[in-house]
Amino acid sequence: MVYPGHLKKLVEALTRFPGIGQKSAQRIAFYLLGCSREDVVAIARAMVDAKDKLGFCQTCGSLAETDLCIYCSDSKRDNNLLCVVQEPRDVLVLERTGQYSGLYHVLHGALSPLDGIGPEELKLDRLVSRIRESEIREVIIATNPNVEGDATAGYLARLLNPLSVRVTRIAFGLPVGGDIEYADDLTLSRALDGRRVI
Amino acid sequence: MEQRMFKADGIVLRTRILGEADRLVTLLTLEEGKFEAVARGARKIKSKLAAGVDLFNYGHFTFHRGKTWPIITGQDTIKSFSCFREDPDLYPYGIYMAELSDRLISGEQPCAEICRLLLEGWKLLGEKNTDRFLLCRSFELKLAHISGYSPHLHSCTNCGSEKALAFSPRQGGLMCSCCQAADAIKMDPGTAAVARRLIKAPLSQSSLVRLSDSQKKELACVTAAFLTYHLDLGEIKSRRLLAE
Ligand SMILES: [Zn+2]
Ligand SMILES: [Zn+2]
Numbered sequence: 185m186v187y188p189g190h191l192k193k194l195v196e197a198l199t200r201f202p203g204i205g206q207k208s209a210q211r212i213a214f215y216l217l218g219c220s221r222e223d224v225v226a227i228a229r230a231m232v233d234a235k236d237k238l239g240f241c242q243t244c245g246s247l248a249e250t251d252l253c254i255y256c257s258d259s260k261r262d263n264n265l266l267c268v269v270q271e272p273r274d275v276l277v278l279e280r281t282g283q284y285s286g287l288y289h290v291l292h293g294a295l296s297p298l299d300g301i302g303p304e305e306l307k308l309d310r311l312v313s314r315i316r317e318s319e320i321r322e323v324i325i326a327t328n329p330n331v332e333g334d335a336t337a338g339y340l341a342r343l344l345n346p347l348s349v350r351v352t353r354i355a356f357g358l359p360v361g362g363d364i365e366y367a368d369d370l371t372l373s374r375a376l377d378g379r380r381v382i
Numbered sequence: 383m384e385q386r387m388f389k390a391d392g393i394v395l396r397t398r399i400l401g402e403a404d405r406l407v408t409l410l411t412l413e414e415g416k417f418e419a420v421a422r423g424a425r426k427i428k429s430k431l432a433a434g435v436d437l438f439n440y441g442h443f444t445f446h447r448g449k450t451w452p453i454i455t456g457q458d459t460i461k462s463f464s465c466f467r468e469d470p471d472l473y474p475y476g477i478y479m480a481e482l483s484d485r486l487i488s489g490e491q492p493c494a495e496i497c498r499l500l501l502e503g504w505k506l507l508g509e510k511n512t513d514r515f516l517l518c519r520s521f522e523l524k525l526a527h528i529s530g531y532s533p534h535l536h537s538c539t540n541c542g543s544e545k546a547l548a549f550s551p552r553q554g555g556l557m558c559s560c561c562q563a564a565d566a567i568k569m570d571p572g573t574a575a576v577a578r579r580l581i582k583a584p585l586s587q588s589s590l591v592r593l594s595d596s597q598k599k600e601l602a603c604v605t606a607a608f609l610t611y612h613l614d615l616g617e618i619k620s621r622r623l624l625a626e
Contacts, residue, residue, distance in 0.1 A: 202402050295470070297477040297620035298396060331437040331467050339470035359428040368433040370462060 191217075240272070243314065245290035247272045255288055262286045264321040268311070268340065270294050270328055278326070286324075289314065294332040295339060306336075308343060315347055326354040386447050390414045391460070393497060394439045395480045399425065406451065407435045409443065410483060412497050415490035419445060419452040431457055438463040438476055440501060461501075465508035472507055474623040475514055479503045479521055485615045486529055495528050502585050513589040515598065518624070520580040520588035522605045527581055531612045533604075535574045535581075547571070551607035567607060573600045 187195065191213060198209035216224055240246065241253035248254070255261060255275070265286025269275060275288050291306045303309075315323065325340055327333035337353055344351045356374040358367055367375070392411030400406040405424040410416050421435040434441055434457035441459040445452040466476040483500050487493050503521045506512050526532065534555025538546040546556035547570060550563035556574060557566050576593050593601070609615055 295473070295623075297474045297623045298481055300619040300622065302623045330432075331473075334467040335470050335473040338468060338473075342470065362428060366430060368430060369459065370433040370464070 244288050246275045246288050263319050266320045267324045267326050269326050294327055294336040296332050322350040324352050329356055389444050391442055394437055395484045410497055412494045415493050416487045417490055419454050421454045434459050438466050463504050474620055475507050478620040481620045516588040516591055519601055519605050520585055522609055523581045533608050535578045549604045551611040567603050569600050569604050573597045
Protein backbone atom coordinates (compact mmCIF):
# COMPACT_ATOMS: atom_id res chain seq x y z
CA MET A 185 0.00 0.00 0.00
CA VAL A 186 1.32 3.46 -0.90
CA TYR A 187 0.93 6.08 1.81
CA PRO A 188 2.05 9.70 1.91
CA GLY A 189 5.31 9.70 3.91
CA HIS A 190 4.08 11.33 7.10
CA LEU A 191 0.95 9.23 7.27
CA LYS A 192 3.05 6.12 6.91
CA LYS A 193 5.30 7.28 9.74
CA LEU A 194 2.33 8.00 11.99
CA VAL A 195 0.69 4.64 11.32
CA GLU A 196 3.97 2.87 11.98
CA ALA A 197 4.40 4.74 15.26
CA LEU A 198 0.86 3.86 16.36
CA THR A 199 1.27 0.16 15.67
CA ARG A 200 3.87 0.17 18.44
CA PHE A 201 1.09 0.55 21.03
CA PRO A 202 0.04 -2.69 22.68
CA GLY A 203 -2.98 -4.25 21.05
CA ILE A 204 -2.94 -1.85 18.08
CA GLY A 205 -2.61 -3.48 14.70
CA GLN A 206 -2.33 -1.95 11.24
CA LYS A 207 -6.07 -1.37 10.88
CA SER A 208 -6.61 0.28 14.25
CA ALA A 209 -3.50 2.38 13.69
CA GLN A 210 -4.93 3.64 10.43
CA ARG A 211 -8.21 4.51 12.11
CA ILE A 212 -6.46 6.44 14.88
CA ALA A 213 -4.25 8.20 12.33
CA PHE A 214 -7.29 9.43 10.38
CA TYR A 215 -8.98 10.42 13.62
CA LEU A 216 -5.96 12.54 14.51
CA LEU A 217 -5.91 14.12 11.05
CA GLY A 218 -9.54 15.09 11.59
CA CYS A 219 -8.80 16.78 14.94
CA SER A 220 -7.91 20.46 15.36
CA ARG A 221 -4.22 21.25 15.63
CA GLU A 222 -4.65 22.26 19.30
CA ASP A 223 -6.24 18.93 20.17
CA VAL A 224 -3.44 17.00 18.52
CA VAL A 225 -0.82 19.10 20.30
CA ALA A 226 -2.62 18.53 23.61
CA ILE A 227 -2.58 14.76 23.08
CA ALA A 228 1.10 14.77 22.13
CA ARG A 229 1.94 17.03 25.08
CA ALA A 230 0.13 14.74 27.51
CA MET A 231 2.34 11.87 26.35
CA VAL A 232 5.57 13.82 26.56
CA ASP A 233 4.64 15.35 29.94
CA ALA A 234 3.79 11.97 31.43
CA LYS A 235 7.09 10.61 30.23
CA ASP A 236 9.09 13.61 31.49
CA LYS A 237 7.38 14.25 34.78
CA LEU A 238 6.67 10.80 36.15
CA GLY A 239 9.36 8.98 38.04
CA PHE A 240 9.40 6.60 40.97
CA CYS A 241 8.87 7.42 44.64
CA GLN A 242 12.15 7.33 46.57
CA THR A 243 10.45 5.54 49.46
CA CYS A 244 8.11 3.00 47.92
CA GLY A 245 8.87 2.80 44.19
CA SER A 246 5.35 3.78 43.04
CA LEU A 247 4.86 6.21 40.18
CA ALA A 248 5.42 9.73 41.48
CA GLU A 249 5.83 13.28 40.23
CA THR A 250 8.13 14.30 43.08
CA ASP A 251 10.51 12.40 45.36
CA LEU A 252 7.54 11.26 47.41
CA CYS A 253 4.42 9.68 45.86
CA ILE A 254 0.84 10.67 46.70
CA TYR A 255 0.44 7.61 48.93
CA CYS A 256 3.59 8.10 50.97
CA SER A 257 2.89 11.80 51.46
CA ASP A 258 -0.76 11.31 52.45
CA SER A 259 -1.00 11.53 56.26
CA LYS A 260 -4.51 10.05 56.22
CA ARG A 261 -3.30 6.67 55.02
CA ASP A 262 -2.84 3.82 57.49
CA ASN A 263 0.90 3.70 58.15
CA ASN A 264 0.64 0.41 60.05
CA LEU A 265 -0.11 -1.44 56.84
CA LEU A 266 2.22 -2.11 53.91
CA CYS A 267 1.33 -3.88 50.69
CA VAL A 268 4.16 -5.30 48.57
CA VAL A 269 3.49 -5.56 44.83
CA GLN A 270 5.56 -6.41 41.75
CA GLU A 271 4.79 -3.51 39.42
CA PRO A 272 3.72 0.15 39.70
CA ARG A 273 0.55 -0.64 37.78
CA ASP A 274 -0.46 -3.13 40.49
CA VAL A 275 -0.73 -0.15 42.87
CA LEU A 276 -3.29 1.46 40.58
CA VAL A 277 -5.29 -1.77 40.41
CA LEU A 278 -5.38 -2.07 44.21
CA GLU A 279 -6.33 1.59 44.53
CA ARG A 280 -9.24 1.01 42.18
CA THR A 281 -10.81 -1.40 44.67
CA GLY A 282 -11.13 1.44 47.20
CA GLN A 283 -10.62 -1.22 49.91
CA TYR A 284 -7.06 -0.55 50.85
CA SER A 285 -5.77 2.53 52.63
CA GLY A 286 -2.30 1.47 53.73
CA LEU A 287 1.10 2.14 52.16
CA TYR A 288 2.79 0.38 49.26
CA HIS A 289 6.13 -1.06 48.29
CA VAL A 290 6.87 -1.80 44.63
CA LEU A 291 9.54 -4.42 43.91
CA HIS A 292 9.74 -3.71 40.17
CA GLY A 293 9.91 -7.42 39.40
CA ALA A 294 10.01 -10.84 41.04
CA LEU A 295 12.80 -13.29 41.78
CA SER A 296 13.69 -14.71 38.40
CA PRO A 297 16.96 -16.64 38.25
CA LEU A 298 16.57 -17.09 34.48
CA ASP A 299 16.77 -13.35 34.02
CA GLY A 300 19.49 -13.00 36.65
CA ILE A 301 17.08 -11.26 39.05
CA GLY A 302 17.89 -12.11 42.65
CA PRO A 303 17.29 -10.43 46.02
CA GLU A 304 19.86 -7.71 45.28
CA GLU A 305 18.24 -6.67 42.03
CA LEU A 306 14.92 -6.28 43.86
CA LYS A 307 16.68 -4.17 46.52
CA LEU A 308 15.06 -6.19 49.29
CA ASP A 309 17.49 -4.78 51.86
CA ARG A 310 15.83 -1.41 51.30
CA LEU A 311 12.44 -2.93 52.05
CA VAL A 312 13.78 -4.43 55.27
CA SER A 313 15.28 -1.18 56.47
CA ARG A 314 12.12 0.69 55.52
CA ILE A 315 10.05 -1.64 57.68
CA ARG A 316 12.56 -1.44 60.56
CA GLU A 317 12.43 2.35 60.61
CA SER A 318 8.66 2.62 60.35
CA GLU A 319 5.49 1.92 62.29
CA ILE A 320 4.43 -0.84 59.93
CA ARG A 321 2.75 -3.74 61.77
CA GLU A 322 1.49 -5.84 58.89
CA VAL A 323 3.02 -6.56 55.50
CA ILE A 324 0.63 -7.91 52.87
CA ILE A 325 2.47 -9.67 50.06
CA ALA A 326 0.55 -9.23 46.82
CA THR A 327 3.00 -10.56 44.24
CA ASN A 328 1.50 -12.46 41.28
CA PRO A 329 0.07 -15.92 41.96
CA ASN A 330 2.52 -17.65 39.61
CA VAL A 331 5.73 -19.57 40.37
CA GLU A 332 7.93 -16.45 40.34
CA GLY A 333 5.51 -14.44 42.47
CA ASP A 334 4.99 -17.29 44.92
CA ALA A 335 8.71 -17.95 45.31
CA THR A 336 9.26 -14.22 45.86
CA ALA A 337 6.52 -14.20 48.50
CA GLY A 338 8.13 -17.16 50.27
CA TYR A 339 11.51 -15.49 50.24
CA LEU A 340 10.07 -12.22 51.55
CA ALA A 341 8.16 -14.00 54.31
CA ARG A 342 11.36 -15.58 55.57
CA LEU A 343 13.19 -12.29 55.38
CA LEU A 344 10.48 -10.31 57.17
CA ASN A 345 9.25 -12.78 59.78
CA PRO A 346 12.15 -12.08 62.19
CA LEU A 347 11.16 -8.39 62.24
CA SER A 348 8.25 -7.74 64.54
CA VAL A 349 5.62 -7.53 61.82
CA ARG A 350 2.76 -9.76 60.76
CA VAL A 351 3.43 -11.08 57.27
CA THR A 352 0.38 -12.10 55.23
CA ARG A 353 -0.15 -13.29 51.67
CA ILE A 354 -3.10 -11.97 49.69
CA ALA A 355 -5.80 -14.69 49.50
CA PHE A 356 -6.23 -17.01 46.52
CA GLY A 357 -9.53 -18.27 45.41
CA LEU A 358 -12.07 -18.71 42.70
CA PRO A 359 -12.62 -15.83 40.33
CA VAL A 360 -15.95 -14.11 40.96
CA GLY A 361 -18.69 -15.10 38.56
CA GLY A 362 -17.21 -18.42 37.46
CA ASP A 363 -18.35 -22.01 37.91
CA ILE A 364 -16.38 -24.31 40.23
CA GLU A 365 -16.59 -26.98 37.55
CA TYR A 366 -14.19 -24.99 35.38
CA ALA A 367 -11.60 -24.13 38.00
CA ASP A 368 -8.15 -25.69 37.59
CA ASP A 369 -6.92 -28.05 40.33
CA LEU A 370 -4.34 -25.70 41.81
CA THR A 371 -6.75 -22.77 42.09
CA LEU A 372 -9.38 -25.01 43.64
CA SER A 373 -7.01 -26.54 46.19
CA ARG A 374 -5.79 -23.07 47.18
CA ALA A 375 -9.38 -21.88 47.47
CA LEU A 376 -10.01 -24.78 49.86
CA ASP A 377 -6.94 -23.86 51.90
CA GLY A 378 -8.09 -20.26 52.09
CA ARG A 379 -11.70 -21.00 53.09
CA ARG A 380 -13.26 -18.95 55.84
CA VAL A 381 -16.21 -19.02 58.18
CA ILE A 382 -19.36 -17.27 56.96
CA MET B 383 -0.26 -32.45 4.59
CA GLU B 384 0.74 -31.55 8.11
CA GLN B 385 -1.93 -32.10 10.71
CA ARG B 386 -3.40 -28.85 12.00
CA MET B 387 -3.87 -30.31 15.47
CA PHE B 388 -1.26 -32.21 17.45
CA LYS B 389 -0.56 -33.46 20.95
CA ALA B 390 2.52 -33.80 23.12
CA ASP B 391 3.50 -34.45 26.72
CA GLY B 392 5.76 -31.68 27.86
CA ILE B 393 7.41 -29.62 30.53
CA VAL B 394 7.24 -25.82 30.87
CA LEU B 395 10.86 -24.64 30.90
CA ARG B 396 10.29 -20.96 30.57
CA THR B 397 7.49 -18.49 30.09
CA ARG B 398 7.39 -14.89 28.99
CA ILE B 399 4.76 -12.27 28.44
CA LEU B 400 3.51 -11.92 24.87
CA GLY B 401 1.45 -8.86 23.97
CA GLU B 402 -1.21 -7.86 26.48
CA ALA B 403 -2.53 -11.04 28.04
CA ASP B 404 -0.80 -13.97 26.34
CA ARG B 405 2.21 -16.00 27.35
CA LEU B 406 4.87 -17.50 25.14
CA VAL B 407 5.85 -20.80 26.71
CA THR B 408 9.03 -22.79 26.04
CA LEU B 409 8.09 -26.46 26.18
CA LEU B 410 10.30 -29.50 26.32
CA THR B 411 8.24 -32.37 24.98
CA LEU B 412 8.88 -36.08 24.82
CA GLU B 413 7.53 -36.42 21.29
CA GLU B 414 8.36 -33.18 19.49
CA GLY B 415 11.47 -31.86 21.18
CA LYS B 416 11.70 -28.26 22.33
CA PHE B 417 9.56 -25.49 20.89
CA GLU B 418 7.68 -22.35 21.83
CA ALA B 419 3.90 -22.17 21.94
CA VAL B 420 1.38 -19.47 22.71
CA ALA B 421 -0.98 -19.70 25.67
CA ARG B 422 -3.69 -17.21 24.79
CA GLY B 423 -5.06 -15.16 27.65
CA ALA B 424 -2.89 -16.98 30.20
CA ARG B 425 -2.15 -13.79 32.15
CA LYS B 426 -5.83 -13.27 32.89
CA ILE B 427 -7.02 -14.23 36.36
CA LYS B 428 -9.90 -16.23 34.92
CA SER B 429 -7.77 -18.11 32.41
CA LYS B 430 -8.24 -21.87 32.44
CA LEU B 431 -4.75 -22.32 31.00
CA ALA B 432 -2.78 -20.10 33.40
CA ALA B 433 -1.96 -22.69 36.05
CA GLY B 434 -1.08 -25.35 33.48
CA VAL B 435 1.42 -23.21 31.57
CA ASP B 436 3.22 -21.89 34.63
CA LEU B 437 6.88 -22.86 35.13
CA PHE B 438 7.72 -26.44 36.16
CA ASN B 439 4.42 -27.83 34.94
CA TYR B 440 4.43 -31.26 33.33
CA GLY B 441 1.30 -32.15 31.40
CA HIS B 442 -0.52 -33.39 28.33
CA PHE B 443 -0.83 -30.54 25.83
CA THR B 444 -2.88 -30.15 22.68
CA PHE B 445 -1.97 -27.61 20.01
CA HIS B 446 -3.25 -26.02 16.90
CA ARG B 447 -0.62 -25.02 14.34
CA GLY B 448 -0.56 -21.22 14.22
CA LYS B 449 1.14 -18.87 11.78
CA THR B 450 4.22 -18.20 13.88
CA TRP B 451 3.85 -20.46 16.91
CA PRO B 452 1.62 -23.38 17.80
CA ILE B 453 -1.35 -22.29 19.90
CA ILE B 454 -2.05 -24.29 23.05
CA THR B 455 -5.66 -25.40 22.91
CA GLY B 456 -5.74 -27.62 25.97
CA GLN B 457 -3.68 -28.79 28.90
CA ASP B 458 -3.98 -31.45 31.58
CA THR B 459 -1.47 -31.41 34.41
CA ILE B 460 0.39 -34.62 35.19
CA LYS B 461 2.60 -33.07 37.88
CA SER B 462 3.02 -29.44 38.90
CA PHE B 463 6.13 -29.58 41.13
CA SER B 464 4.64 -27.15 43.61
CA CYS B 465 7.67 -27.65 45.88
CA PHE B 466 9.39 -24.89 43.86
CA ARG B 467 6.59 -22.44 44.57
CA GLU B 468 6.58 -23.21 48.24
CA ASP B 469 10.29 -23.29 49.03
CA PRO B 470 12.24 -20.22 47.92
CA ASP B 471 15.56 -22.06 48.52
CA LEU B 472 14.60 -24.85 46.18
CA TYR B 473 13.29 -22.57 43.46
CA PRO B 474 16.67 -21.52 41.98
CA TYR B 475 17.74 -25.18 41.81
CA GLY B 476 14.66 -26.12 39.82
CA ILE B 477 15.29 -23.19 37.51
CA TYR B 478 18.96 -24.12 37.17
CA MET B 479 18.11 -27.60 35.91
CA ALA B 480 15.55 -26.12 33.54
CA GLU B 481 18.03 -23.56 32.21
CA LEU B 482 20.74 -26.17 31.61
CA SER B 483 18.32 -28.43 29.75
CA ASP B 484 16.98 -25.51 27.75
CA ARG B 485 20.47 -24.40 26.69
CA LEU B 486 21.54 -27.87 25.75
CA ILE B 487 18.68 -28.65 23.42
CA SER B 488 18.88 -26.55 20.33
CA GLY B 489 15.71 -27.35 18.45
CA GLU B 490 13.00 -29.81 17.72
CA GLN B 491 15.20 -32.85 18.01
CA PRO B 492 13.56 -35.61 20.07
CA CYS B 493 14.82 -35.41 23.63
CA ALA B 494 12.83 -37.87 25.70
CA GLU B 495 15.94 -38.85 27.61
CA ILE B 496 16.61 -35.28 28.75
CA CYS B 497 12.91 -34.82 29.58
CA ARG B 498 13.02 -37.85 31.85
CA LEU B 499 16.25 -36.75 33.46
CA LEU B 500 14.80 -33.31 34.20
CA LEU B 501 11.58 -34.75 35.65
CA GLU B 502 13.62 -37.10 37.83
CA GLY B 503 15.92 -34.25 38.90
CA TRP B 504 12.98 -32.04 39.89
CA LYS B 505 11.32 -34.89 41.75
CA LEU B 506 14.49 -35.56 43.75
CA LEU B 507 14.99 -31.86 44.52
CA GLY B 508 11.61 -31.91 46.23
CA GLU B 509 12.57 -34.85 48.46
CA LYS B 510 13.74 -34.26 52.00
CA ASN B 511 17.05 -36.07 52.17
CA THR B 512 18.45 -35.00 48.84
CA ASP B 513 21.93 -33.48 48.73
CA ARG B 514 21.26 -30.63 46.29
CA PHE B 515 24.93 -30.08 45.55
CA LEU B 516 25.59 -33.67 44.52
CA LEU B 517 22.30 -33.95 42.68
CA CYS B 518 23.17 -30.89 40.57
CA ARG B 519 26.67 -32.19 39.74
CA SER B 520 25.23 -35.56 38.81
CA PHE B 521 22.58 -33.86 36.70
CA GLU B 522 25.23 -31.78 34.89
CA LEU B 523 27.43 -34.78 34.14
CA LYS B 524 24.51 -36.88 32.96
CA LEU B 525 23.25 -34.11 30.70
CA ALA B 526 26.70 -33.83 29.16
CA HIS B 527 26.82 -37.61 28.76
CA ILE B 528 23.44 -37.70 26.99
CA SER B 529 24.67 -34.96 24.68
CA GLY B 530 27.65 -37.06 23.76
CA TYR B 531 30.30 -35.45 25.92
CA SER B 532 31.57 -37.48 28.81
CA PRO B 533 34.74 -36.39 30.55
CA HIS B 534 37.62 -38.87 30.45
CA LEU B 535 38.11 -39.70 34.14
CA HIS B 536 40.10 -42.94 34.31
CA SER B 537 43.61 -41.91 33.35
CA CYS B 538 45.57 -39.14 31.66
CA THR B 539 43.67 -38.19 28.51
CA ASN B 540 46.93 -37.69 26.66
CA CYS B 541 49.26 -40.55 27.65
CA GLY B 542 47.08 -42.91 29.63
CA SER B 543 49.15 -42.61 32.81
CA GLU B 544 47.18 -43.46 35.93
CA LYS B 545 48.88 -40.76 37.98
CA ALA B 546 46.62 -37.96 36.85
CA LEU B 547 46.01 -35.17 39.35
CA ALA B 548 44.54 -32.44 37.21
CA PHE B 549 41.68 -31.94 34.80
CA SER B 550 41.80 -30.07 31.51
CA PRO B 551 38.41 -28.76 30.36
CA ARG B 552 39.78 -28.26 26.84
CA GLN B 553 41.12 -31.83 26.59
CA GLY B 554 37.95 -33.08 28.23
CA GLY B 555 39.62 -35.21 30.86
CA LEU B 556 42.32 -35.93 33.40
CA MET B 557 45.95 -34.90 32.89
CA CYS B 558 49.16 -36.23 34.43
CA SER B 559 51.96 -33.95 35.59
CA CYS B 560 54.09 -34.71 32.51
CA CYS B 561 51.40 -33.91 29.97
CA GLN B 562 50.11 -30.78 31.74
CA ALA B 563 47.65 -28.59 29.92
CA ALA B 564 47.57 -24.79 30.30
CA ASP B 565 43.97 -24.85 31.50
CA ALA B 566 44.40 -27.74 33.96
CA ILE B 567 42.48 -27.55 37.26
CA LYS B 568 43.47 -29.60 40.30
CA MET B 569 41.43 -32.80 40.65
CA ASP B 570 42.48 -35.54 43.01
CA PRO B 571 41.79 -39.24 42.26
CA GLY B 572 39.08 -39.33 44.94
CA THR B 573 37.18 -36.52 43.24
CA ALA B 574 37.56 -38.21 39.86
CA ALA B 575 36.14 -41.41 41.35
CA VAL B 576 33.16 -39.48 42.71
CA ALA B 577 32.57 -37.92 39.28
CA ARG B 578 32.69 -41.35 37.62
CA ARG B 579 30.19 -42.64 40.10
CA LEU B 580 27.88 -39.65 39.56
CA ILE B 581 27.84 -40.29 35.80
CA LYS B 582 27.13 -44.00 36.18
CA ALA B 583 24.77 -44.31 39.13
CA PRO B 584 21.12 -43.27 38.87
CA LEU B 585 20.35 -39.67 39.90
CA SER B 586 18.51 -40.97 42.94
CA GLN B 587 21.78 -42.37 44.34
CA SER B 588 23.78 -39.16 44.02
CA SER B 589 23.05 -38.18 47.62
CA LEU B 590 24.74 -41.33 48.91
CA VAL B 591 28.18 -40.22 47.74
CA ARG B 592 30.50 -38.92 50.48
CA LEU B 593 33.12 -36.27 49.79
CA SER B 594 35.19 -33.67 51.62
CA ASP B 595 34.79 -29.90 51.29
CA SER B 596 37.88 -29.61 49.13
CA GLN B 597 36.67 -32.41 46.87
CA LYS B 598 33.34 -30.61 46.61
CA LYS B 599 35.11 -27.48 45.45
CA GLU B 600 37.14 -29.40 42.89
CA LEU B 601 34.09 -31.17 41.55
CA ALA B 602 32.17 -27.91 41.20
CA CYS B 603 35.06 -26.24 39.33
CA VAL B 604 35.65 -29.19 37.04
CA THR B 605 32.01 -29.73 36.03
CA ALA B 606 31.38 -26.01 35.51
CA ALA B 607 34.50 -25.61 33.35
CA PHE B 608 33.80 -28.80 31.40
CA LEU B 609 30.22 -27.83 30.64
CA THR B 610 31.15 -24.31 29.66
CA TYR B 611 33.89 -25.47 27.33
CA HIS B 612 32.22 -28.39 25.58
CA LEU B 613 28.57 -27.58 25.51
CA ASP B 614 28.85 -23.97 24.42
CA LEU B 615 26.30 -22.95 27.00
CA GLY B 616 27.31 -19.35 27.48
CA GLU B 617 26.42 -17.77 30.79
CA ILE B 618 24.08 -19.80 32.98
CA LYS B 619 22.30 -16.98 34.76
CA SER B 620 20.59 -19.04 37.42
CA ARG B 621 23.88 -20.53 38.64
CA ARG B 622 24.69 -17.32 40.51
CA LEU B 623 21.61 -17.74 42.70
CA LEU B 624 22.33 -21.27 43.93
CA ALA B 625 23.39 -21.42 47.56
CA GLU B 626 26.76 -23.05 46.87
ZN1 LIG C 1 5.79 6.25 47.83
ZN1 LIG D 1 49.91 -37.83 30.57
